[in-house]
Amino acid sequence: MMTSKSVNKLVLTSMVCVLLTACSGSQIKPITDPGYQPGKEDARLRITADRLSKRIEDSRHYYHDPEVQDYLNRIARRLVGSLELGDIKLNIQVIENPNYNAFVLANGHIYIHTGLLSLIDSEAELATILAHEIGHVVHRDAARAADQRKSAANLYAGFSALPLINIFGGLHMAGSISGYSRDLERNADHYAAERLNQAGYNLAEGSGIFRKLSEATEGITENDTPYFFSTHPRMKERVDSFGQLEFGNNSNQQKQAPIESTPNIIFRDMAWSTLANYIELGNTAQAEHLLPRLKEYESNNAVLRYYEAKIAQLKGEDEEYRSLLNQALALEDQPDIRRELGLLSFKNRDWANAREHLTQYLKQAPEAKDRMFIEAYLREIKEHKDTEQ
Protein backbone atom coordinates (compact mmCIF):
# COMPACT_ATOMS: atom_id res chain seq x y z
CA MET A 1 0.00 0.00 0.00
CA MET A 2 1.20 3.48 -0.85
CA THR A 3 1.08 5.87 2.06
CA SER A 4 0.06 9.48 1.65
CA LYS A 5 3.67 10.34 2.50
CA SER A 6 4.99 8.35 -0.42
CA VAL A 7 2.36 9.84 -2.71
CA ASN A 8 3.49 13.33 -1.67
CA LYS A 9 7.07 12.32 -2.35
CA LEU A 10 6.11 11.12 -5.83
CA VAL A 11 4.23 14.34 -6.58
CA LEU A 12 7.23 16.38 -5.39
CA THR A 13 9.60 14.33 -7.55
CA SER A 14 7.31 14.83 -10.54
CA MET A 15 7.22 18.58 -9.96
CA VAL A 16 11.01 18.71 -9.83
CA CYS A 17 11.14 16.74 -13.08
CA VAL A 18 8.67 19.15 -14.72
CA LEU A 19 10.81 22.08 -13.59
CA LEU A 20 13.91 20.37 -14.97
CA THR A 21 12.05 19.85 -18.22
CA ALA A 22 11.25 23.53 -18.43
CA CYS A 23 14.89 24.36 -17.70
CA SER A 24 16.21 21.95 -20.33
CA GLY A 25 13.83 23.61 -22.87
CA SER A 26 15.29 27.01 -22.12
CA GLN A 27 18.81 25.68 -22.84
CA ILE A 28 17.91 25.47 -26.52
CA LYS A 29 19.41 28.67 -27.84
CA PRO A 30 17.87 30.52 -30.79
CA ILE A 31 19.53 29.83 -34.10
CA THR A 32 20.65 33.49 -34.31
CA ASP A 33 22.32 33.38 -30.87
CA PRO A 34 26.16 33.65 -31.01
CA GLY A 35 26.47 30.58 -28.75
CA TYR A 36 24.16 28.45 -30.89
CA GLN A 37 25.31 24.89 -31.56
CA PRO A 38 23.03 22.40 -33.33
CA GLY A 39 22.43 19.35 -31.16
CA LYS A 40 21.81 15.68 -31.95
CA GLU A 41 18.08 16.32 -31.73
CA ASP A 42 18.33 19.03 -34.41
CA ALA A 43 20.17 16.65 -36.72
CA ARG A 44 17.63 13.89 -36.16
CA LEU A 45 14.71 16.25 -36.73
CA ARG A 46 16.25 17.62 -39.90
CA ILE A 47 16.70 14.15 -41.38
CA THR A 48 13.01 13.43 -40.77
CA ALA A 49 12.08 16.88 -42.12
CA ASP A 50 14.14 16.30 -45.29
CA ARG A 51 12.31 13.02 -45.88
CA LEU A 52 8.95 14.70 -45.40
CA SER A 53 9.95 17.60 -47.66
CA LYS A 54 10.83 15.14 -50.38
CA ARG A 55 7.48 13.43 -50.02
CA ILE A 56 5.68 16.77 -50.22
CA GLU A 57 7.69 17.97 -53.20
CA ASP A 58 7.18 14.67 -55.06
CA SER A 59 3.47 14.62 -54.38
CA ARG A 60 0.61 15.89 -56.51
CA HIS A 61 -0.10 18.44 -53.76
CA TYR A 62 3.10 20.35 -54.44
CA TYR A 63 2.31 23.63 -56.20
CA HIS A 64 5.23 24.44 -58.42
CA ASP A 65 5.25 28.02 -59.65
CA PRO A 66 8.70 29.65 -59.75
CA GLU A 67 7.20 33.16 -59.83
CA VAL A 68 5.17 32.58 -56.67
CA GLN A 69 8.06 30.84 -54.88
CA ASP A 70 10.44 33.62 -55.80
CA TYR A 71 8.01 36.23 -54.46
CA LEU A 72 7.56 34.37 -51.16
CA ASN A 73 11.31 33.97 -50.73
CA ARG A 74 11.85 37.66 -51.43
CA ILE A 75 9.44 38.56 -48.63
CA ALA A 76 11.28 36.17 -46.29
CA ARG A 77 14.59 37.77 -47.27
CA ARG A 78 13.20 41.21 -46.54
CA LEU A 79 12.00 40.04 -43.13
CA VAL A 80 15.25 38.45 -41.96
CA GLY A 81 17.91 39.85 -44.28
CA SER A 82 18.99 36.52 -45.73
CA LEU A 83 17.47 33.14 -46.35
CA GLU A 84 20.39 31.62 -44.50
CA LEU A 85 19.81 31.55 -40.76
CA GLY A 86 22.68 29.90 -38.92
CA ASP A 87 23.09 26.50 -40.54
CA ILE A 88 19.52 26.49 -41.88
CA LYS A 89 18.39 27.72 -45.27
CA LEU A 90 14.82 28.97 -45.44
CA ASN A 91 12.79 27.75 -48.38
CA ILE A 92 9.20 28.85 -48.84
CA GLN A 93 6.94 26.51 -50.81
CA VAL A 94 3.28 26.16 -51.64
CA ILE A 95 0.99 23.16 -51.17
CA GLU A 96 -2.13 22.80 -53.25
CA ASN A 97 -4.72 22.31 -50.57
CA PRO A 98 -7.90 24.30 -49.91
CA ASN A 99 -7.55 24.26 -46.12
CA TYR A 100 -6.26 27.36 -44.33
CA ASN A 101 -2.87 26.26 -43.14
CA ALA A 102 0.82 27.02 -43.02
CA PHE A 103 3.59 25.16 -41.26
CA VAL A 104 7.33 24.87 -40.99
CA LEU A 105 9.59 21.84 -40.81
CA ALA A 106 12.82 21.55 -38.84
CA ASN A 107 14.88 21.87 -42.05
CA GLY A 108 13.65 25.44 -42.60
CA HIS A 109 11.11 24.58 -45.32
CA ILE A 110 7.98 26.63 -44.83
CA TYR A 111 4.81 25.44 -46.54
CA ILE A 112 1.74 27.57 -47.19
CA HIS A 113 -1.50 26.13 -48.47
CA THR A 114 -3.18 27.60 -51.54
CA GLY A 115 -6.37 27.94 -49.46
CA LEU A 116 -4.62 30.39 -47.13
CA LEU A 117 -2.98 32.29 -50.00
CA SER A 118 -6.43 32.70 -51.57
CA LEU A 119 -7.36 34.94 -48.62
CA ILE A 120 -4.38 37.29 -48.99
CA ASP A 121 -5.04 40.92 -49.90
CA SER A 122 -1.85 42.67 -48.84
CA GLU A 123 1.80 41.81 -48.60
CA ALA A 124 1.75 42.70 -44.90
CA GLU A 125 -0.70 39.82 -44.29
CA LEU A 126 1.54 37.41 -46.13
CA ALA A 127 4.61 38.72 -44.31
CA THR A 128 2.82 38.13 -40.99
CA ILE A 129 2.35 34.44 -41.76
CA LEU A 130 5.93 34.04 -42.97
CA ALA A 131 7.44 35.96 -40.04
CA HIS A 132 5.53 33.78 -37.59
CA GLU A 133 6.79 30.58 -39.22
CA ILE A 134 10.34 31.91 -39.43
CA GLY A 135 9.98 32.60 -35.70
CA HIS A 136 9.57 28.87 -35.13
CA VAL A 137 12.76 28.20 -37.10
CA VAL A 138 14.77 30.86 -35.25
CA HIS A 139 13.57 29.66 -31.83
CA ARG A 140 14.20 26.02 -32.82
CA ASP A 141 10.71 25.17 -31.69
CA ALA A 142 10.80 21.71 -33.29
CA ALA A 143 13.74 20.79 -31.01
CA ARG A 144 12.03 22.43 -28.01
CA ALA A 145 8.83 20.53 -28.62
CA ALA A 146 10.72 17.26 -29.10
CA ASP A 147 12.68 17.94 -25.93
CA GLN A 148 9.51 18.56 -23.95
CA ARG A 149 7.88 15.46 -25.32
CA LYS A 150 10.92 13.35 -24.45
CA SER A 151 10.99 14.61 -20.88
CA ALA A 152 7.28 14.09 -20.55
CA ALA A 153 7.68 10.57 -21.90
CA ASN A 154 10.21 9.83 -19.18
CA LEU A 155 7.66 10.85 -16.60
CA TYR A 156 4.69 9.05 -18.06
CA ALA A 157 5.32 5.81 -19.87
CA GLY A 158 3.14 5.52 -22.93
CA PHE A 159 2.71 9.26 -23.33
CA SER A 160 1.31 10.19 -26.74
CA ALA A 161 3.67 10.01 -29.67
CA LEU A 162 4.77 12.84 -31.91
CA PRO A 163 1.87 14.45 -33.68
CA LEU A 164 1.28 12.68 -36.93
CA ILE A 165 2.30 14.82 -39.83
CA ASN A 166 0.34 13.93 -42.89
CA ILE A 167 -0.27 16.54 -45.51
CA PHE A 168 -1.53 14.06 -48.03
CA GLY A 169 -5.14 13.44 -48.56
CA GLY A 170 -8.52 14.89 -48.48
CA LEU A 171 -10.99 16.65 -46.35
CA HIS A 172 -9.84 15.61 -42.92
CA MET A 173 -6.17 14.90 -43.17
CA ALA A 174 -4.73 17.50 -45.43
CA GLY A 175 -2.59 20.02 -43.67
CA SER A 176 -3.55 18.81 -40.28
CA ILE A 177 -0.43 19.90 -38.48
CA SER A 178 -0.63 20.27 -34.74
CA GLY A 179 0.57 23.63 -33.62
CA TYR A 180 3.19 24.10 -30.97
CA SER A 181 2.40 24.87 -27.35
CA ARG A 182 0.70 28.14 -26.47
CA ASP A 183 3.92 29.73 -25.23
CA LEU A 184 5.92 28.80 -28.31
CA GLU A 185 3.18 30.17 -30.57
CA ARG A 186 3.06 33.40 -28.62
CA ASN A 187 6.85 33.75 -28.80
CA ALA A 188 6.63 33.27 -32.57
CA ASP A 189 4.02 36.07 -32.67
CA HIS A 190 6.34 38.39 -30.74
CA TYR A 191 9.17 37.56 -33.11
CA ALA A 192 6.87 38.16 -36.10
CA ALA A 193 5.78 41.57 -34.79
CA GLU A 194 9.40 42.61 -34.29
CA ARG A 195 10.47 41.48 -37.77
CA LEU A 196 7.45 43.07 -39.48
CA ASN A 197 8.24 46.33 -37.76
CA GLN A 198 11.90 46.13 -38.76
CA ALA A 199 11.01 45.30 -42.36
CA GLY A 200 8.69 48.28 -42.55
CA TYR A 201 5.35 46.48 -42.71
CA ASN A 202 2.15 47.77 -41.18
CA LEU A 203 1.34 45.49 -38.25
CA ALA A 204 -2.35 46.37 -38.12
CA GLU A 205 -2.68 45.51 -41.79
CA GLY A 206 -0.69 42.32 -41.33
CA SER A 207 -2.82 41.07 -38.47
CA GLY A 208 -5.86 41.42 -40.75
CA ILE A 209 -5.13 37.87 -41.88
CA PHE A 210 -6.14 36.57 -38.44
CA ARG A 211 -9.44 38.43 -38.57
CA LYS A 212 -10.09 36.99 -42.02
CA LEU A 213 -9.28 33.49 -40.83
CA SER A 214 -11.51 33.98 -37.86
CA GLU A 215 -14.40 34.91 -40.19
CA ALA A 216 -13.63 32.24 -42.76
CA THR A 217 -13.55 29.48 -40.15
CA GLU A 218 -16.58 30.62 -38.22
CA GLY A 219 -18.78 27.65 -37.45
CA ILE A 220 -16.13 25.18 -38.55
CA THR A 221 -14.93 22.95 -35.76
CA GLU A 222 -11.26 22.14 -35.49
CA ASN A 223 -11.94 18.48 -36.16
CA ASP A 224 -13.79 19.25 -39.38
CA THR A 225 -11.24 21.47 -41.01
CA PRO A 226 -7.73 22.04 -39.78
CA TYR A 227 -6.59 25.59 -40.26
CA PHE A 228 -3.67 27.87 -39.74
CA PHE A 229 -2.62 28.12 -36.08
CA SER A 230 -5.64 26.04 -35.17
CA THR A 231 -4.48 24.81 -31.81
CA HIS A 232 -2.90 27.28 -29.38
CA PRO A 233 -3.80 30.02 -28.80
CA ARG A 234 -7.26 29.79 -30.24
CA MET A 235 -7.99 32.06 -33.19
CA LYS A 236 -9.89 34.68 -31.20
CA GLU A 237 -7.17 34.80 -28.59
CA ARG A 238 -4.61 35.21 -31.36
CA VAL A 239 -6.48 38.13 -32.92
CA ASP A 240 -6.51 39.84 -29.49
CA SER A 241 -2.90 38.97 -28.75
CA PHE A 242 -1.67 40.35 -32.06
CA GLY A 243 -3.81 43.44 -31.52
CA GLN A 244 -1.95 44.12 -28.29
CA LEU A 245 1.38 43.71 -30.07
CA GLU A 246 0.31 46.21 -32.69
CA PHE A 247 -0.23 48.90 -30.07
CA GLY A 248 2.85 47.85 -28.13
CA ASN A 249 4.99 48.46 -31.17
CA ASN A 250 3.10 51.60 -32.07
CA SER A 251 3.94 51.03 -35.69
CA ASN A 252 0.75 50.84 -37.59
CA GLN A 253 2.14 52.52 -40.65
CA GLN A 254 3.75 51.09 -43.72
CA LYS A 255 7.27 52.46 -43.63
CA GLN A 256 8.47 50.87 -46.84
CA ALA A 257 6.71 50.11 -50.09
CA PRO A 258 5.79 46.42 -50.50
CA ILE A 259 7.58 44.28 -53.06
CA GLU A 260 4.22 43.74 -54.79
CA SER A 261 1.37 46.16 -54.16
CA THR A 262 -1.32 43.68 -55.29
CA PRO A 263 -0.25 40.18 -54.23
CA ASN A 264 -3.82 38.94 -54.67
CA ILE A 265 -3.28 39.21 -58.43
CA ILE A 266 -0.32 36.79 -58.14
CA PHE A 267 -2.51 34.34 -56.20
CA ARG A 268 -5.58 34.74 -58.42
CA ASP A 269 -5.13 31.41 -60.25
CA MET A 270 -4.80 29.67 -56.90
CA ALA A 271 -8.00 31.27 -55.70
CA TRP A 272 -9.83 29.93 -58.76
CA SER A 273 -8.56 26.40 -58.25
CA THR A 274 -9.31 26.62 -54.52
CA LEU A 275 -12.91 27.56 -55.34
CA ALA A 276 -13.18 24.60 -57.73
CA ASN A 277 -11.76 22.40 -54.98
CA TYR A 278 -14.29 23.57 -52.39
CA ILE A 279 -17.11 22.81 -54.82
CA GLU A 280 -15.65 19.39 -55.59
CA LEU A 281 -15.37 18.59 -51.89
CA GLY A 282 -18.86 19.90 -51.17
CA ASN A 283 -17.58 22.69 -48.86
CA THR A 284 -20.41 25.07 -49.70
CA ALA A 285 -19.73 27.59 -46.89
CA GLN A 286 -16.07 28.03 -47.83
CA ALA A 287 -16.93 28.27 -51.55
CA GLU A 288 -19.44 31.00 -50.78
CA HIS A 289 -16.90 32.81 -48.65
CA LEU A 290 -14.33 32.84 -51.43
CA LEU A 291 -16.70 33.72 -54.27
CA PRO A 292 -17.07 37.48 -53.56
CA ARG A 293 -13.27 37.84 -53.59
CA LEU A 294 -13.16 36.40 -57.10
CA LYS A 295 -16.04 38.62 -58.16
CA GLU A 296 -13.84 41.58 -57.32
CA TYR A 297 -11.49 40.55 -60.13
CA GLU A 298 -14.05 39.62 -62.76
CA SER A 299 -17.70 40.21 -62.12
CA ASN A 300 -19.08 39.20 -65.48
CA ASN A 301 -17.30 36.04 -66.34
CA ALA A 302 -18.78 32.76 -67.60
CA VAL A 303 -16.57 30.62 -65.37
CA LEU A 304 -17.62 32.59 -62.31
CA ARG A 305 -21.32 32.18 -63.19
CA TYR A 306 -20.68 28.48 -63.73
CA TYR A 307 -19.16 28.13 -60.25
CA GLU A 308 -22.03 30.12 -58.77
CA ALA A 309 -24.37 27.67 -60.47
CA LYS A 310 -22.47 24.71 -58.99
CA ILE A 311 -22.77 26.24 -55.50
CA ALA A 312 -26.52 26.67 -56.04
CA GLN A 313 -26.67 23.01 -57.12
CA LEU A 314 -24.88 21.94 -53.91
CA LYS A 315 -27.43 23.92 -51.93
CA GLY A 316 -30.27 22.22 -53.77
CA GLU A 317 -31.48 25.49 -55.35
CA ASP A 318 -32.50 24.03 -58.70
CA GLU A 319 -34.08 27.12 -60.24
CA GLU A 320 -31.10 29.28 -59.34
CA TYR A 321 -28.81 26.58 -60.71
CA ARG A 322 -30.56 26.61 -64.08
CA SER A 323 -30.74 30.40 -64.22
CA LEU A 324 -27.03 30.85 -63.46
CA LEU A 325 -26.09 28.20 -66.04
CA ASN A 326 -28.10 30.08 -68.66
CA GLN A 327 -26.39 33.32 -67.67
CA ALA A 328 -23.00 31.61 -67.99
CA LEU A 329 -23.91 30.28 -71.44
CA ALA A 330 -24.98 33.75 -72.55
CA LEU A 331 -21.54 35.03 -71.59
CA GLU A 332 -19.57 32.24 -73.23
CA ASP A 333 -20.38 28.96 -74.94
CA GLN A 334 -18.28 26.42 -73.03
CA PRO A 335 -18.54 22.61 -72.98
CA ASP A 336 -18.91 22.30 -69.19
CA ILE A 337 -21.86 24.69 -69.22
CA ARG A 338 -23.47 22.83 -72.12
CA ARG A 339 -22.99 19.54 -70.35
CA GLU A 340 -24.60 20.74 -67.10
CA LEU A 341 -27.54 22.29 -68.95
CA GLY A 342 -27.95 19.15 -71.07
CA LEU A 343 -27.99 16.83 -68.06
CA LEU A 344 -30.37 19.11 -66.17
CA SER A 345 -32.76 19.21 -69.13
CA PHE A 346 -32.46 15.44 -69.55
CA LYS A 347 -33.44 14.88 -65.90
CA ASN A 348 -36.40 17.22 -66.35
CA ARG A 349 -37.47 15.37 -69.51
CA ASP A 350 -37.02 18.53 -71.55
CA TRP A 351 -35.88 16.48 -74.54
CA ALA A 352 -35.44 19.29 -77.06
CA ASN A 353 -33.09 21.32 -74.85
CA ALA A 354 -31.31 18.22 -73.60
CA ARG A 355 -30.61 17.15 -77.18
CA GLU A 356 -29.36 20.56 -78.20
CA HIS A 357 -27.01 21.04 -75.23
CA LEU A 358 -25.64 17.49 -75.17
CA THR A 359 -25.03 17.48 -78.93
CA GLN A 360 -23.19 20.79 -78.64
CA TYR A 361 -21.22 19.44 -75.69
CA LEU A 362 -19.93 16.47 -77.69
CA LYS A 363 -19.07 18.74 -80.59
CA GLN A 364 -17.08 21.05 -78.34
CA ALA A 365 -15.45 18.24 -76.35
CA PRO A 366 -15.05 15.25 -78.70
CA GLU A 367 -12.63 13.58 -76.28
CA ALA A 368 -15.01 13.90 -73.32
CA LYS A 369 -14.44 11.21 -70.67
CA ASP A 370 -18.17 10.67 -70.33
CA ARG A 371 -18.81 10.45 -74.06
CA MET A 372 -20.24 6.90 -73.88
CA PHE A 373 -22.80 8.02 -71.32
CA ILE A 374 -23.78 11.15 -73.23
CA GLU A 375 -24.25 9.12 -76.41
CA ALA A 376 -26.48 6.74 -74.48
CA TYR A 377 -28.54 9.70 -73.19
CA LEU A 378 -28.86 11.05 -76.74
CA ARG A 379 -30.13 7.65 -77.93
CA GLU A 380 -32.66 7.67 -75.11
CA ILE A 381 -33.76 11.21 -76.06
CA LYS A 382 -34.27 10.08 -79.66
CA GLU A 383 -36.42 7.16 -78.49
CA HIS A 384 -38.55 9.51 -76.39
CA LYS A 385 -38.93 11.99 -79.23
CA ASP A 386 -39.85 9.21 -81.67
CA THR A 387 -42.46 7.87 -79.24
CA GLU A 388 -43.91 11.32 -78.72
CA GLN A 389 -44.24 11.84 -82.47
Next chain:
Amino acid sequence: MKVLPSITMLVALVFSTLYTYAEEAQAIDTITHGLDVDFTVPASWYLYPRSQAIVLTRDGELLQSVSISRIGYGKKLTNIDRTLDKNALVSELGELYMQNIENSSEVSKLERLAFEPAQHGSLSGFTLKYRFKISNGAWMLGSLIVLTGENYVYQVLYSGTERVYFERGEKGFEAFLASLRILKH
Protein backbone atom coordinates in the same frame (compact mmCIF):
# COMPACT_ATOMS: atom_id res chain seq x y z
CA MET B 1 -9.48 -24.58 -10.20
CA LYS B 2 -8.66 -21.15 -11.48
CA VAL B 3 -7.28 -22.66 -14.72
CA LEU B 4 -10.60 -24.25 -15.63
CA PRO B 5 -12.12 -21.22 -17.45
CA SER B 6 -8.94 -20.83 -19.48
CA ILE B 7 -8.98 -24.50 -20.50
CA THR B 8 -12.66 -24.22 -21.41
CA MET B 9 -11.89 -21.16 -23.55
CA LEU B 10 -8.97 -22.95 -25.24
CA VAL B 11 -11.13 -25.96 -26.08
CA ALA B 12 -13.86 -23.67 -27.38
CA LEU B 13 -11.37 -21.86 -29.58
CA VAL B 14 -9.88 -25.07 -30.97
CA PHE B 15 -13.27 -26.35 -32.00
CA SER B 16 -14.67 -23.04 -33.16
CA THR B 17 -14.62 -22.00 -36.80
CA LEU B 18 -13.58 -18.48 -35.89
CA TYR B 19 -10.02 -18.49 -37.12
CA THR B 20 -10.32 -21.14 -39.76
CA TYR B 21 -13.16 -19.28 -41.40
CA ALA B 22 -11.24 -18.15 -44.44
CA GLU B 23 -10.23 -21.66 -45.40
CA GLU B 24 -13.71 -22.99 -44.79
CA ALA B 25 -15.23 -20.37 -47.01
CA GLN B 26 -13.64 -21.97 -50.04
CA ALA B 27 -15.49 -25.17 -49.43
CA ILE B 28 -18.88 -23.46 -49.51
CA ASP B 29 -20.35 -23.03 -52.95
CA THR B 30 -22.29 -19.82 -52.47
CA ILE B 31 -22.48 -17.39 -49.60
CA THR B 32 -25.17 -14.92 -48.65
CA HIS B 33 -24.28 -12.07 -46.32
CA GLY B 34 -25.86 -9.13 -44.56
CA LEU B 35 -25.26 -7.13 -47.73
CA ASP B 36 -27.92 -9.20 -49.50
CA VAL B 37 -25.52 -10.59 -52.06
CA ASP B 38 -24.76 -14.08 -53.17
CA PHE B 39 -21.54 -15.20 -54.80
CA THR B 40 -19.02 -17.98 -55.12
CA VAL B 41 -15.57 -17.57 -53.60
CA PRO B 42 -13.08 -18.24 -56.43
CA ALA B 43 -10.76 -21.22 -56.03
CA SER B 44 -7.67 -20.38 -53.91
CA TRP B 45 -9.19 -17.10 -52.73
CA TYR B 46 -9.91 -16.20 -49.12
CA LEU B 47 -12.89 -14.42 -47.70
CA TYR B 48 -12.86 -11.77 -44.99
CA PRO B 49 -16.26 -10.42 -43.99
CA ARG B 50 -15.96 -6.95 -42.41
CA SER B 51 -18.55 -4.80 -40.72
CA GLN B 52 -19.14 -2.59 -43.79
CA ALA B 53 -17.83 -4.73 -46.62
CA ILE B 54 -16.90 -8.20 -47.74
CA VAL B 55 -13.29 -8.57 -48.81
CA LEU B 56 -11.86 -11.39 -50.88
CA THR B 57 -8.21 -11.87 -51.73
CA ARG B 58 -5.98 -14.38 -53.36
CA ASP B 59 -2.52 -13.20 -52.33
CA GLY B 60 -3.21 -10.79 -49.48
CA GLU B 61 -5.20 -7.58 -49.18
CA LEU B 62 -2.22 -5.26 -49.74
CA LEU B 63 -1.35 -6.93 -53.00
CA GLN B 64 -4.74 -7.55 -54.52
CA SER B 65 -8.34 -7.74 -53.33
CA VAL B 66 -11.99 -7.50 -54.19
CA SER B 67 -14.35 -5.67 -51.90
CA ILE B 68 -18.08 -5.34 -52.11
CA SER B 69 -20.11 -2.83 -50.15
CA ARG B 70 -23.20 -0.67 -50.49
CA ILE B 71 -24.29 2.87 -49.61
CA GLY B 72 -27.82 4.10 -49.14
CA TYR B 73 -29.01 7.16 -51.07
CA GLY B 74 -28.59 10.38 -49.16
CA LYS B 75 -25.42 9.11 -47.46
CA LYS B 76 -22.05 10.77 -47.85
CA LEU B 77 -19.10 9.28 -49.67
CA THR B 78 -15.99 8.73 -47.57
CA ASN B 79 -13.61 11.45 -48.76
CA ILE B 80 -15.85 14.30 -49.88
CA ASP B 81 -18.75 16.09 -48.27
CA ARG B 82 -21.17 15.07 -51.02
CA THR B 83 -24.17 12.78 -50.78
CA LEU B 84 -25.46 10.18 -53.23
CA ASP B 85 -28.50 11.68 -54.89
CA LYS B 86 -31.08 9.19 -56.07
CA ASN B 87 -31.95 11.45 -59.00
CA ALA B 88 -28.36 11.73 -60.18
CA LEU B 89 -27.59 10.31 -63.58
CA VAL B 90 -25.10 7.46 -63.80
CA SER B 91 -22.49 9.72 -65.43
CA GLU B 92 -22.89 12.25 -62.59
CA LEU B 93 -22.39 9.49 -60.03
CA GLY B 94 -19.26 8.47 -61.90
CA GLU B 95 -17.82 11.98 -61.61
CA LEU B 96 -18.63 12.00 -57.91
CA TYR B 97 -16.86 8.69 -57.37
CA MET B 98 -13.87 9.91 -59.33
CA GLN B 99 -13.63 12.99 -57.07
CA ASN B 100 -13.99 10.75 -54.05
CA ILE B 101 -11.11 8.55 -55.17
CA GLU B 102 -9.01 11.62 -56.03
CA ASN B 103 -9.45 12.93 -52.50
CA SER B 104 -8.50 9.70 -50.78
CA SER B 105 -5.47 10.03 -48.50
CA GLU B 106 -4.16 6.72 -49.87
CA VAL B 107 -4.22 7.74 -53.50
CA SER B 108 -1.85 9.95 -55.43
CA LYS B 109 -1.17 10.49 -59.13
CA LEU B 110 -4.57 9.23 -60.17
CA GLU B 111 -5.11 8.45 -63.86
CA ARG B 112 -8.49 7.58 -65.29
CA LEU B 113 -8.14 4.74 -67.80
CA ALA B 114 -11.76 4.02 -68.69
CA PHE B 115 -15.22 5.15 -67.71
CA GLU B 116 -18.05 3.22 -69.30
CA PRO B 117 -21.59 2.08 -68.67
CA ALA B 118 -22.06 -1.24 -66.86
CA GLN B 119 -24.93 -3.64 -66.50
CA HIS B 120 -25.17 -6.45 -63.96
CA GLY B 121 -28.41 -8.43 -63.96
CA SER B 122 -31.19 -5.88 -63.79
CA LEU B 123 -28.95 -3.19 -62.34
CA SER B 124 -27.19 -0.55 -64.39
CA GLY B 125 -24.27 1.62 -63.46
CA PHE B 126 -20.72 2.28 -64.53
CA THR B 127 -17.22 0.85 -64.53
CA LEU B 128 -14.32 3.11 -63.67
CA LYS B 129 -10.84 1.81 -64.39
CA TYR B 130 -7.94 3.76 -62.99
CA ARG B 131 -4.29 3.73 -62.12
CA PHE B 132 -2.82 5.30 -59.00
CA LYS B 133 0.12 5.35 -56.66
CA ILE B 134 -0.24 4.51 -53.01
CA SER B 135 1.69 6.16 -50.20
CA ASN B 136 4.39 3.46 -50.04
CA GLY B 137 5.08 4.03 -53.71
CA ALA B 138 3.58 1.03 -55.47
CA TRP B 139 1.56 1.63 -58.62
CA MET B 140 -1.87 0.07 -58.42
CA LEU B 141 -4.71 -0.61 -60.83
CA GLY B 142 -8.33 -0.32 -59.78
CA SER B 143 -11.52 -1.44 -61.41
CA LEU B 144 -14.63 -0.08 -59.70
CA ILE B 145 -18.09 -1.22 -60.67
CA VAL B 146 -20.92 0.86 -59.25
CA LEU B 147 -24.48 -0.39 -59.63
CA THR B 148 -27.53 1.67 -58.79
CA GLY B 149 -30.46 -0.05 -57.10
CA GLU B 150 -33.76 1.13 -55.70
CA ASN B 151 -32.45 1.82 -52.19
CA TYR B 152 -28.73 1.27 -52.40
CA VAL B 153 -25.71 1.87 -54.57
CA TYR B 154 -23.54 -1.24 -54.70
CA GLN B 155 -19.78 -0.91 -55.14
CA VAL B 156 -17.50 -3.70 -56.29
CA LEU B 157 -13.85 -2.76 -56.33
CA TYR B 158 -11.06 -4.92 -57.65
CA SER B 159 -7.59 -3.51 -57.08
CA GLY B 160 -4.07 -4.85 -57.14
CA THR B 161 -0.47 -3.87 -57.77
CA GLU B 162 0.17 -3.02 -61.39
CA ARG B 163 3.07 -5.44 -61.38
CA VAL B 164 2.06 -9.09 -61.11
CA TYR B 165 -0.87 -9.14 -58.71
CA PHE B 166 -3.66 -7.29 -60.54
CA GLU B 167 -3.29 -9.56 -63.54
CA ARG B 168 -2.79 -12.64 -61.41
CA GLY B 169 -6.14 -12.19 -59.70
CA GLU B 170 -8.11 -11.02 -62.74
CA LYS B 171 -9.51 -14.44 -63.66
CA GLY B 172 -10.63 -14.99 -60.08
CA PHE B 173 -12.29 -11.57 -60.08
CA GLU B 174 -14.12 -12.33 -63.32
CA ALA B 175 -15.33 -15.65 -61.87
CA PHE B 176 -16.49 -13.85 -58.72
CA LEU B 177 -18.32 -11.24 -60.80
CA ALA B 178 -20.02 -13.89 -62.93
CA SER B 179 -21.31 -15.57 -59.79
CA LEU B 180 -22.39 -12.35 -58.04
CA ARG B 181 -26.11 -11.85 -57.54
CA ILE B 182 -27.51 -8.82 -55.78
CA LEU B 183 -30.57 -10.06 -53.99
CA LYS B 184 -32.03 -6.88 -52.53
CA HIS B 185 -31.44 -3.45 -53.95
